[in-house]
Amino acid sequence: xxxxxxxxxxxxxxxxxxxxxxxxxxxxxxxxxxxxxxxxxxxxxxxxxxxxxxxxxxxxxxxxxxxxxxxxxxxxxxxxxxxxxxxxxxxxxxxxxxxxxxxxxxxxxxxxxxxxxxxxxxxxxxxxxxxxxxxxxxxxxxxxxxxxxxxxxxxxxxxxxxxxxxxxxxxxxxxxxxxxxxxxxxxxxxxxxxxxxxxxxxxxxxxxxxxxxxxxxxxxxxxxxxxxxxxxxxxxxxxxxxxxxxxxxxxxxxxxxxxxxxxxxxxxxxxxxxxxxxxxxxxxxxxxxxxxxxxxxxxxxxxxxxxxxxxxxxxxxxxxxxxxxxxxxxxxxxxxxxxxxxxxxxxxxxxxxxxxxxxxxxxxxxxxxxxxxxxxxxxxxxxxxxxxxxxxxxxxxxxxxxxxxxxxxxxxxxxxxxxxxxxxxxxxxxxxxxxxxxxxxxxxxxxxxxxxxxxxxxxxxxxxxxxxxxxxxxxxxxxxxx
Amino acid sequence: xxxxxxxxxxxxxxxxxxxxxxxxxxxxxxxxxxxxxxxxxxxxxxxxxxxxxxxxxxxxxxxxxxxxxxxxxxxxxxxxxxxxxxxxxxxxxxxxxxxxxxxxxxxxxxxxxxxxxxxxxxxxxxxxxxxxxxxxxxxxxxxxxxxxxxxxxxxxxxxxxxxxxxxxxxxxxxxxxxxxxxxxxxxxxxxxxxxxxxxxxxxxxxxxxxxxxxxxxxxxxxxxxxxxxxxxxxxxxxxxxxxxxxxxxxxxxxxxxxxxxxxxxxxxxxxxxxxxxxxxxxxxxxxxxxxxxxxxxxxxxxxxxxxxxxxxxxxxxxxxxxxxxxxxxxxxxxxxxxxxxxxxxxxxxxxxxxxxxxxxxxxxxxxxxxxxxxxxxxxxxxxxxxxxxxxxxxxxxxxxxxxxxxxxxxxxxxxxxxxxxxxxxxxxxxxxxxxxxxxxxxxxxxxxxxxxxxxxxxxxxxxxxxxxxxxxxxxxxxxxxx
Numbered sequence: 001x002x003x004x005x006x007x008x009x010x011x012x013x014x015x016x017x018x019x020x021x022x023x024x025x026x027x028x029x030x031x032x033x034x035x036x037x038x039x040x041x042x043x044x045x046x047x048x049x050x051x052x053x054x055x056x057x058x059x060x061x062x063x064x065x066x067x068x069x070x071x072x073x074x075x076x077x078x079x080x081x082x083x084x085x086x087x088x089x090x091x092x093x094x095x096x097x098x099x100x101x102x103x104x105x106x107x108x109x110x111x112x113x114x115x116x117x118x119x120x121x122x123x124x125x126x127x128x129x130x131x132x133x134x135x136x137x138x139x140x141x142x143x144x145x146x147x148x149x150x151x152x153x154x155x156x157x158x159x160x161x162x163x164x165x166x167x168x169x170x171x172x173x174x175x176x177x178x179x180x181x182x183x184x185x186x187x188x189x190x191x192x193x194x195x196x197x198x199x200x201x202x203x204x205x206x207x208x209x210x211x212x213x214x215x216x217x218x219x220x221x222x223x224x225x226x227x228x229x230x231x232x233x234x235x236x237x238x239x240x241x242x243x244x245x246x247x248x249x250x251x252x253x254x255x256x257x258x259x260x261x262x263x264x265x266x267x268x269x270x271x272x273x274x275x276x277x278x279x280x281x282x283x284x285x286x287x288x289x290x291x292x293x294x295x296x297x298x299x300x301x302x303x304x305x306x307x308x309x310x311x312x313x314x315x316x317x318x319x320x321x322x323x324x325x326x327x328x329x330x331x332x333x334x335x336x337x338x339x340x341x342x343x344x345x346x347x348x349x350x351x352x353x354x355x356x357x358x359x360x361x362x363x364x365x366x367x368x369x370x371x372x373x374x375x376x377x378x379x380x381x382x383x384x385x386x387x388x389x390x391x392x393x394x395x396x397x398x399x400x401x402x403x404x405x406x407x408x409x410x411x412x413x414x415x416x417x418x419x420x421x422x423x424x425x426x427x428x429x430x431x432x433x434x435x436x437x438x439x440x441x442x443x444x445x446x447x448x449x450x451x452x453x454x455x456x457x458x459x460x461x462x463x464x465x466x467x468x469x470x471x472x473x474x475x476x477x478x479x480x481x482x
Numbered sequence: 483x484x485x486x487x488x489x490x491x492x493x494x495x496x497x498x499x500x501x502x503x504x505x506x507x508x509x510x511x512x513x514x515x516x517x518x519x520x521x522x523x524x525x526x527x528x529x530x531x532x533x534x535x536x537x538x539x540x541x542x543x544x545x546x547x548x549x550x551x552x553x554x555x556x557x558x559x560x561x562x563x564x565x566x567x568x569x570x571x572x573x574x575x576x577x578x579x580x581x582x583x584x585x586x587x588x589x590x591x592x593x594x595x596x597x598x599x600x601x602x603x604x605x606x607x608x609x610x611x612x613x614x615x616x617x618x619x620x621x622x623x624x625x626x627x628x629x630x631x632x633x634x635x636x637x638x639x640x641x642x643x644x645x646x647x648x649x650x651x652x653x654x655x656x657x658x659x660x661x662x663x664x665x666x667x668x669x670x671x672x673x674x675x676x677x678x679x680x681x682x683x684x685x686x687x688x689x690x691x692x693x694x695x696x697x698x699x700x701x702x703x704x705x706x707x708x709x710x711x712x713x714x715x716x717x718x719x720x721x722x723x724x725x726x727x728x729x730x731x732x733x734x735x736x737x738x739x740x741x742x743x744x745x746x747x748x749x750x751x752x753x754x755x756x757x758x759x760x761x762x763x764x765x766x767x768x769x770x771x772x773x774x775x776x777x778x779x780x781x782x783x784x785x786x787x788x789x790x791x792x793x794x795x796x797x798x799x800x801x802x803x804x805x806x807x808x809x810x811x812x813x814x815x816x817x818x819x820x821x822x823x824x825x826x827x828x829x830x831x832x833x834x835x836x837x838x839x840x841x842x843x844x845x846x847x848x849x850x851x852x853x854x855x856x857x858x859x860x861x862x863x864x865x866x867x868x869x870x871x872x873x874x875x876x877x878x879x880x881x882x883x884x885x886x887x888x889x890x891x892x893x894x895x896x897x898x899x900x901x902x903x904x905x906x907x908x909x910x911x912x913x914x915x916x917x918x919x920x921x922x923x924x925x926x927x928x929x930x931x932x933x934x935x936x937x938x939x940x941x942x943x944x945x946x947x948x949x950x951x952x953x954x955x956x957x958x959x960x961x962x963x964x
Contacts, residue, residue, distance in 0.1 A: 069755035099823035100798035135632030150617030154812035273551035316582035330636035341581035
């Protein structure tokens with residue numbers, strides 16, 4: 001019985017049953033040509049004996065092999081390796097290339113989220129500090145959420161998100177941001193990035209034009225180009241988006257949407273002026289495009305009250321509002337939301353079915369619990385005091401140690417600072433050398449829609465404490481090109 | 483001072499400060515024309531007196547209004563409503579239409595996830611029963627996860643997912659499914675739908691062709707058409723995908739990928755035969771396309787051992803493996819994964835940055851805890867026994883009460899049954915009448931790539947208990963068109 005002299009190494013501690021191991025050994029032998037199509041199969045008794053297995057194990061394995069089509073029974077009782085198995089499979093090549101199919105490179109220009117060593121002090125992103133967040137309060141909120149409505153939260157629910165969280169969030173947006181919304185107007189998303197992704201898929205058709213800020217947030221540009229939008233970069237000055245430039249462009253062609261960050265322009269941190277807010281709303285009404293208002297740092301204003309969103313004064317239904325709770329909680333809790341008129345909301349929900357079906361309802365209910373018991377507000381207030389102090393410290397450190405090469409306005413709010421780099425300093429080289437010295441920051445370049453070099457850098461300070469900020473600025477200074 | 487006779491309703495219990503409320507009232511008055519551009523602003527003392535406010539409140543409001551550009555200071559001290567505010571804004575129309583911008587309808591043909599009344603017994607989907615899952619074990623796992631590594635789980639992490647979960651899952655896939663994978667080969671996604679979405683975005687370029695099963699899973703088709711794939715429907719028979727048909731099509735043009743469900747074809751539940759598995763692998767190697775193997779019901783085989791995936795015998799690197807843990811846990815816990823060769827994995831991670839940045843690391847770590855302490859396995863075994871009983875009950879009920887109109891094979895595994903409807907019964911009408919009687923099921927139609935009527939229906943039974951199954955079949959019978 002030479003052909004059945006399988007190199008069978010049965011492992012009685014394996015999670016695969018002995019029958020499964022035998023099945024696997026026989027199919028491997030067929031695949032690599034040791035067993036040929038049409039080869040006769042010995043009786044289960046013979047095989048059990050030669051392999052030292054219980055006969056039932058062999059019978060079970062052959063039942064599976066027969067069902068899967070590896071062996072076939074002919075003339076009533078005689079069994080053989082299926083004759084019709086394809087020949088070509090019997091000359092296996094060594095797995096050389098890691099991939100056996102063709103793939104085009106992913107055409108991304110957004111800054112990557114490459115992990116850096118934990119020893120690198122990272123100014124990229126404008127993140128809050130997860131260390132300030134009370135993880136025990138979250139654990140308790142999870143437990144309460146799971147105790148109260150386990151079946152509903154663990155099953156399929158609305159792709160718009162947990163109704164309880166939408167209710168609480170709508171109250172919060174109405175009372176604190178002047179938005180006339182109810183739970184039905186809201187869709188909870190996993191971070192504002194998913195909100196942008198869903199909006200872009202729902203709104204943009206190939207060849208549509210979307211106006212974006214220049215410089216502006218790279219991941220928003222990526223969200224719109226993914227479904228085929230052409231970008232129309234509009235410059236930003238000290239009053240925010242240059243709406244007059246957009247108005248002139250609109251004389252020559254229509255746009256589907258304009259993406260703006262009126263409260264705190266990303267990356268420059270300037271505020272869109274009242275004059276331009278009104279002009280932009282009027283342009284949108286007249287030309288029937290959507291204003292996508294991303295309001296990502298509402299909670300963290302240090303010097304003045306937060307400015308109410310454009311969405312709070314939108315009589316014509318042109319504003320789509322995108323926000324996040326991740327900043328008021330912790331960056332890893334991907335928790336964003338959007339407010340959109342009904343037809344767009346329906347389209348977003350239909351798209352979501354093809355993306356991730358629904359959010360994490362347990363987390364959503366837990367966050368609703370945290371909103372309900374005031375934990376989100378308490379945490380935001382505590383965090384705001386801390387971020388205020390960090391902003392002041394960073395501004396002081398930069399003025400003191402890098403005042404000759406950096407020129408900046410202290411941002412009124414938000415978790416990042418935008419600084420102009422003096423002529424004669426190669427900011428790209430500085431960033432590279434800084435990374436070697438253990439500090440990372442983005443230059444202006446990723447914020448430029450054309451990928452142009454901009455003599456700026458952006459420092460997200462929210463997640464770095466005083467000691468880290470001091471060390472980070474020290475390393476920046478040490479890395480300065482001479 | 484007539485112009486400053488604002489209809490100011492200050493609410494001292496509001497979350498908005500009095501200064502914010504005053505700011506809002508003034509900007510509203512400017513917006514609707516009660517205050518004109520250029521109008522003089524009274525002194526803060528006058529205004530405080532006339533409105534009954536503290537002078538500091540008025541000063542704070544005007545500081546904000548000046549900063550936002552609603553008012554401006556001229557000739558040193560005199561303040562007026564900003565003259566340059568655009569005229570057009572002062573003729574507000576009533577908000578008539580719900581939306582003020584243009585939007586094209588979302589072109590979806592997938593069955594919607596419309597919520598039905600909780601009294602409707604729902605056969606759609608092939609879902610497990612969230613009621614069987616121990617929510618307390620999950621709450622404990624959350625707490626343990628948050629206790630052990632709060633900072634890391636609440637911050638930004640790898641878009642590939644929690645390393646601890648990937649480690650555990652890789653061990654599980656190696657020991658139970660014969661996949662030679664390590665943690666680095668895996669990407670955790672929010673359900674297998676997000677895995678398909680990310681794969682489609684990473685692989686498909688507009689105009690590429692993707693082969694799909696016909697009938698087949700509608701959401702997979704949608705995932706591929708979203709980035710612009712042309713679909714190539716390949717028929718399915720009792721041996722699964724008709725690979726010979728695909729081979730003939732490949733003589734006339736190339737494809738980017740083939741989406742298959744070899745273990746348990748969705749919706750027909752047939753298994754792809756050994757002969758066709760080998761042929762398909764060989765075709766993929768020769769024509770350099772990817773086989774996307776979705777293996778969604780691996781845990782729930784009732785009559786035989788699970789068939790090891792095609793990905794477990796893939797010497798040429800052509801198989802991309804997609805699986806889910808949601809079925810072994812609870813449908814609301816969106817927890818899928820994919821295994822792909824390195825270049826595709828890198829592209830998927832780059833895409834993910836534009837979609838949702840990362841998964842829910844706290845949930846991922848909690849599930850790692852459940853895998854570690856055997857809870858996932860215990861639950862799967864318990865659930866499998868229950869689903870086995872439900873399958874047998876449903877098959878018996880259908881044979882008994884609807885045997886004259888339904889013809890079906892009892893599925894070896896999985897959580898759904900596919901049945902042929904007798905000639906003369908209008909299945910679409912039956913489905914409509916059934917919904918009126920309080921039972922919902924999908925007909926064959928949504929599974930057809932062309933949207934053709936198919937004389938079939940699909941009954942997902944996993945989440946319905948014995949009493950519910952009996953009642954559901956009773957209602958189906960009552961709804962049968964005569």
